[in-house]
Amino acid sequence: DAGVIQSPRHEVTEMGQEVTLRCKPISGHNSLFWYRQTMMRGLELLIYFNNNVPIDDSGMPEDRFSAKMPNASFSTLKIQPSEPRDSAVYFCASSLLDIPYEQYFGPGTRLTVT
Amino acid sequence: TQLLEQSPQFLSIQEGENLTVYCNSSSVFSSLQWYRQEPGEGPVLLVTVVTGGEVKKLKRLTFQFGDARKDSSLHITAAQTGDTGLYLCAGDRTSYGKLTFGQGTILTVHP
Numbered sequence: 001d002a003g004v005i006q007s008p009r010h011e012v013t014e015m016g017q018e019v020t021l022r023c024k025p026i027s028g029h030n031s032l033f034w035y036r037q038t039m040m041r042g043l044e045l046l047i048y049f050n051n052n053v054p055i056d057d058s059g060m061p062e063d064r065f066s067a068k069m070p071n072a073s074f075s076t077l078k079i080q081p082s083e084p085r086d087s088a089v090y091f092c093a094s095s096l097l098d099i100p101y102e103q104y105f106g107p108g109t110r111l112t113v114t
Numbered sequence: 115t116q117l118l119e120q121s122p123q124f125l126s127i128q129e130g131e132n133l134t135v136y137c138n139s140s141s142v143f144s145s146l147q148w149y150r151q152e153p154g155e156g157p158v159l160l161v162t163v164v165t166g167g168e169v170k171k172l173k174r175l176t177f178q179f180g181d182a183r184k185d186s187s188l189h190i191t192a193a194q195t196g197d198t199g200l201y202l203c204a205g206d207r208t209s210y211g212k213l214t215f216g217q218g219t220i221l222t223v224h225p
Contacts, residue, residue, distance in 0.1 A: 004156070031211055043157070043202065043215040056212060091156050100211025101145045101204075105156030 002026070004106035006092050012112045018080040021109045024073055025094030033093040033103055034067055034077050043091070049075065050097055082113045117141060118205055120216035127193055128224050135188045135219045137203035144209045146179055146186045151200040151218075193223045 005024040013019055025032050033048040047057040052069045060067070064083070069075040079086055089110050093103040119138045127133055137146070145164045149157035161170050163179035163186060170177045176189040190197055200220050204213040 033211065033213075042217045043204075045213060048211065055210070093156075095211055100209070101147060101206040101213065102159060102162055103147075103211065103213065104159065105149075107154075107156050 004092055004094055004104055006090075006106035006109050008109060009107065010110045010112075012114065013082055014114055015083055016081045017113075018078065019082045019086075019111060019113075021077040021090050021092075021111070023075045023077070023092030023106060025075070025092070026104055027073070028096070029094035029104075030072065030097045031095045031100050031103075032069060032075050033095070034075070035091040035093065035105075036088045037091060037108070038088045046077070050100075079111075082111075084113045087111055087113050117214045118203055118216035120201075120203055120219050122219060123217065124220050124222075126222045126224065129195055130192055131223075133190050133193060133221070135201055135203075135221075136185070137187070137205075137216050138185045139205065140184065141205070141207060142183050143205035143207055144183075145206045146183070147204045147206075147213070148177055148186070148188055149202040149204060151202060157202055190221075193221075195223050195225050197221060198223050 007022045030051050034046040037043045046059045047067045049069045067077045089108045091105050091108045093105045095103045121136050147162050148160045151157040161177045166181045166183045168179045174191045178187050200218045202218045203216045
């Protein structure tokens with residue numbers, strides 16, 4: 001069975017550019033989570049969706065960040081405009097709605113903003 | 115201030131030794147998870163504990179949830195080089211999956 005799929009695996013962009021990260025959750029999972037991992041702050045929850053609906057976006061750093069989930073098998077995290085401090089590894093995770101704390105992570109997207 | 119404090123941050127041991135990693139908080143959690151992460155990969159779920167005092171074993175790994183559901187420990191018996199990695203604890207206070215992660219323990223097991 002395929003796990004969580006993320007693309008791209010690596011992204012290098014210049015400050016001010018728009019960046020879009022993509023995620024395909026595990027088939028049948030109906031909760032999706034976006035995280036960011038840095039050395040300084042560790043792993044932080046940015047936003048999560050239940051049945052494609054955003055439930056809690058309190059972890060989104062600022063208005064430059066937005067996330068969508070148009071259907072059960074696809075989600076995007078967009079940063080516009082990007083800044084060097086956005087450099088991090090971004091993870092997508094999914095879970096079953098009735099076991100939300102058992103989350104399965106994708107391989108991550110390493111974002112570098114120069 | 116970290117909601118979940120992990121200790122130690124770094125652990126370097128020889129193959130065959132035993133070790134314990136701790137995850138502590140002043141908050142009560144409805145569940146607590148342990149993950150293991152290798153370089154360039156996402157965290158992999160090892161175990162979930164939900165009941166105060168619960169003990170779960172996964173081969174050489176023993177996980178315990180504190181009676182008050184505020185802390186947890188991971189004990190590895192006879193460590194192997196394949197145990198090397200970043201160990202993360204995560205707690206859910208909401209029951210909705212809004213996980214808070216500890217800073218992690220980097221374990222290195224030398225042959």
